[in-house]
Amino acid sequence: LADSPRVAIDAMGGDNAPGEIVAGAAQAAEDGTHVLLVGRGDEISQALADAGASVGPRLEIVEAPDVIAMDDHDPARAIRTKRGSSIGVASRLVKEGRANAVFSAGSTGAALAGAVLETGRIRGVSRPAIAVVLPFPEAPTVLVDAGANADVRAEHVAGFGLLGSTFARIRLGLDTPRVGLLNVGEEPGKGSELAKAAFTLLQSSGLNFIGNVEGRDIPTDRVDVVVTDGFTGNVALKLLEGFGKFIFEQLMKIFSADEESKAAAKVVMPGLAALASTLSPETHGGAHLLGVKGVCIIGHGSSNAAAVRAAVRVASETVEAGLVGEITEALQGEARGEAG
Amino acid sequence: LADSPRVAIDAMGGDNAPGEIVAGAAQAAEDGTHVLLVGRGDEISQALADAGASVGPRLEIVEAPDVIAMDDHDPARAIRTKRGSSIGVASRLVKEGRANAVFSAGSTGAALAGAVLETGRIRGVSRPAIAVVLPFPEAPTVLVDAGANADVRAEHVAGFGLLGSTFARIRLGLDTPRVGLLNVGEEPGKGSELAKAAFTLLQSSGLNFIGNVEGRDIPTDRVDVVVTDGFTGNVALKLLEGFGKFIFEQLMKIFSADEESKAAAKVVMPGLAALASTLSPETHGGAHLLGVKGVCIIGHGSSNAAAVRAAVRVASETVEAGLVGEITEALQGEARGEAG
Numbered sequence: 001l002a003d004s005p006r007v008a009i010d011a012m013g014g015d016n017a018p019g020e021i022v023a024g025a026a027q028a029a030e031d032g033t034h035v036l037l038v039g040r041g042d043e044i045s046q047a048l049a050d051a052g053a054s055v056g057p058r059l060e061i062v063e064a065p066d067v068i069a070m071d072d073h074d075p076a077r078a079i080r081t082k083r084g085s086s087i088g089v090a091s092r093l094v095k096e097g098r099a100n101a102v103f104s105a106g107s108t109g110a111a112l113a114g115a116v117l118e119t120g121r122i123r124g125v126s127r128p129a130i131a132v133v134l135p136f137p138e139a140p141t142v143l144v145d146a147g148a149n150a151d152v153r154a155e156h157v158a159g160f161g162l163l164g165s166t167f168a169r170i171r172l173g174l175d176t177p178r179v180g181l182l183n184v185g186e187e188p189g190k191g192s193e194l195a196k197a198a199f200t201l202l203q204s205s206g207l208n209f210i211g212n213v214e215g216r217d218i219p220t221d222r223v224d225v226v227v228t229d230g231f232t233g234n235v236a237l238k239l240l241e242g243f244g245k246f247i248f249e250q251l252m253k254i255f256s257a258d259e260e261s262k263a264a265a266k267v268v269m270p271g272l273a274a275l276a277s278t279l280s281p282e283t284h285g286g287a288h289l290l291g292v293k294g295v296c297i298i299g300h301g302s303s304n305a306a307a308v309r310a311a312v313r314v315a316s317e318t319v320e321a322g323l324v325g326e327i328t329e330a331l332q333g334e335a336r337g338e339a340g
Numbered sequence: 341l342a343d344s345p346r347v348a349i350d351a352m353g354g355d356n357a358p359g360e361i362v363a364g365a366a367q368a369a370e371d372g373t374h375v376l377l378v379g380r381g382d383e384i385s386q387a388l389a390d391a392g393a394s395v396g397p398r399l400e401i402v403e404a405p406d407v408i409a410m411d412d413h414d415p416a417r418a419i420r421t422k423r424g425s426s427i428g429v430a431s432r433l434v435k436e437g438r439a440n441a442v443f444s445a446g447s448t449g450a451a452l453a454g455a456v457l458e459t460g461r462i463r464g465v466s467r468p469a470i471a472v473v474l475p476f477p478e479a480p481t482v483l484v485d486a487g488a489n490a491d492v493r494a495e496h497v498a499g500f501g502l503l504g505s506t507f508a509r510i511r512l513g514l515d516t517p518r519v520g521l522l523n524v525g526e527e528p529g530k531g532s533e534l535a536k537a538a539f540t541l542l543q544s545s546g547l548n549f550i551g552n553v554e555g556r557d558i559p560t561d562r563v564d565v566v567v568t569d570g571f572t573g574n575v576a577l578k579l580l581e582g583f584g585k586f587i588f589e590q591l592m593k594i595f596s597a598d599e600e601s602k603a604a605a606k607v608v609m610p611g612l613a614a615l616a617s618t619l620s621p622e623t624h625g626g627a628h629l630l631g632v633k634g635v636c637i638i639g640h641g642s643s644n645a646a647a648v649r650a651a652v653r654v655a656s657e658t659v660e661a662g663l664v665g666e667i668t669e670a671l672q673g674e675a676r677g678e679a680g
Contacts, residue, residue: 071527073527073529136586137590147524150524150531150532150533150535151532151533182575184487184490184570184571184574184575187411187413189413191490191571192490192491192571193490193491195490195571214574214575214578214582215574215575215576215577215578215579215580215581215582216578216579216581216582216585217582218579218582218583219582219583219585219586220582220586228575230524231524231531231532231535231572232571232572232575234524234554234555235522235524235554235555235568235572235575235576236555236575236576236579237555238554238555238556239555239556239558239576239579239580240555240579240583241555241556242554242555242556242557242558242559242560243558243559243580243583243584244583244587245556245559246476246559246560247584247587250477250615251591251612251615253611254608254611254612254615255608257611260607261607261608261611263604263607264603264604264605264607264608265604265608267600267601267603267604268594268595268601268604268605271593271594271597271601272591272594275590275591275594
């Protein structure tokens with residue numbers, strides 16, 4: 001038990017906090033993960049009682065009186081000044097070795113600031129980046145950076161390649177993930193000045209760099225890790241979310257057009273539900289901030305108990321797979337000029 | 341007849357050139373548009389004969405012996421040096437007043453270079469931009485720039501807003517299109533340095549600027565014109581294409597799983613086919629290069645006769661709606677400080 005992964009959970013972050021967050025954490029504790037619920041003790045205790053759960057050997061409460069609002073304009077400043085914020089305290093638990101991972105469904109900016117300022121960056125990482133697994137059946141793809149860095153230089157983008165490749169080895173179980181640079185054309189020499197410079201750096205990175213990929217390649221099996229700046233990556237991620245929602249709404253209209261369609265819908269609905277669920281943000285376990293000295297997962301603001309439970313499971317698996325050590329090693333290998 | 345729109349068609353551009361291009365052009369001439377087929381006369385004549393069509397009062401051949409390859413690395417240089425290229429000659433016909441519009445399914449770079457170097461920019465437009473209508477049923481959206489300018493400054497992005505808004509008035513029939521800036525968050529002050537500076541310029545543009553929009557808003561009815569740099573826009577456009585294809589492949593798998601599913605599929609297939617067709621690049625009439633002194637439509641490389649016919653119809657409608665005059669007027673209004 002002492003060696004099992006310990007996940008610090010920002011109990012106050014997210015649209016459904018603390019109720020759903022605490023309920024999901026309690027389920028995760030039942031699953032066998034050691035969870036630390038960070039936030040206002042009285043509210044957490046009440047939410048635990050509402051969920052029919054209680055503090056136990058795998059479920060602790062860590063008091064943190066402050067909350068950083070979703071719309072706080074300067075989350076880095078909030079982390080520095082509100083020393084008792086739930087996300088700040090949760091991030092500090094990782095630095096102090098009391099937890100191996102942190103989960104928050106609160107403000108992405110605050111989670112980033114907490115991870116960088118409290119948990120700390122891995123030596124050699126200048127820009128931590130957000131990686132998400134896009135859960136295309138048979139061809140899951142890691143997208144990195146999905147939104148941590150809106151303004152970057154080429155060396156940062158190349159760094160995202162190393163982070164994403166290491167992450168894909170662990171999360172997708174691939175030996176040498178195929179890394180592609182998101183660009184506006186396939187041929188070398190295409191794209192923005194940033195993309196062209198990143199291309200050159202990735203070519204000599206030692207990664208399994210397959211060159212440029214385009215937006216249309218993301219859902220295919222051509223590429224395992226799609227590398228881009230955090231602006232483009234965030235737009236792409238949210239577009240997939242919005243377009244998926246749109247398509248399923250259109251399908252529901254088609255399937256409810258008349259009685260015959262409704263009967264037909266019943267036959268294929270299990271398959272459709274499975275597809276929708278596979279593509280849903282609630283099942284794929286959140287966004288990973290890579291490059292800090294701990295596993296850091298940022299959940300969707302709308303995370304419910306099931307999403308929290310899934311994210312804690314992913315956090316636990318990622319700790320056990322040794323993500324931080326693998327990234328540290330890959331960076332040392334790169335510094336020695338070896339393949340990453 | 342003399343006053344009806346005249347569309348110059350690059351007969352040599354595209355994966356299916358000249359056969360499908362010429363066949364589509366012949367159909368467009370049947371529809372009543374005056375078309376000028378530009379390219380190698382003997383090949384065009386042969387393709388016309390194959391299509392059971394011939395030169396007539398609405399269908400001319402204009403000789404152009406050279407072709408710019410899809411993978412030409414420097415299309416601007418090719419336009420300047422190969423004076424007889426089909427896309428260069430077609431673009432020049434617009435400048436000379438012999439045509440009002442040009443269509444090409446060939447290299448996007450060559451079409452851009454032809455439009456800028458041969459047709460010429462409208463006074464006050466520093467960066468022509470590509471606009472596409474994303475054909476979401478009930479909520480079509482103009483995306484601009486969808487790929488002409490990979491590296492831009494904020495004033496260029498703001499200029500795309502004026503071009504896109506004018507285009508949406510004409511193509512979507514809206515009085516005051518809602519213009520949104522594609523960004524990584526909704527709140528003012530979010531995003532890259534480029535996005536923040538473009539936000540400020542758009543706020544004082546006189547356009548109906550609704551602020552930042554995110555990737556997930558693109559398929560919704562929140563916004564009519566989504567403005568972004570050509571790198572992000574191109575990635576988004578191709579991602580929509582690839583994800584749409586992916587979803588329909590998954591649906592076909594679900595619908596062919598067993599006999600019961602196949603029977604169910606027959607009931608809803610007309611609705612699905614209509615949705616797929618609405619979202620297909622072949623029916624929505626190509627990408628418009630805005631800001632040059634003529635209507636310029638760039639078709640998908642895979643354009644078939646039906647796509648060419650649809651694009652020529654759109655070109656003809658856009659000429660009749662007076663796109664170039666409207667953009668010129670909007671720019672003069674802007675120069676005078678009026679609403680665009």
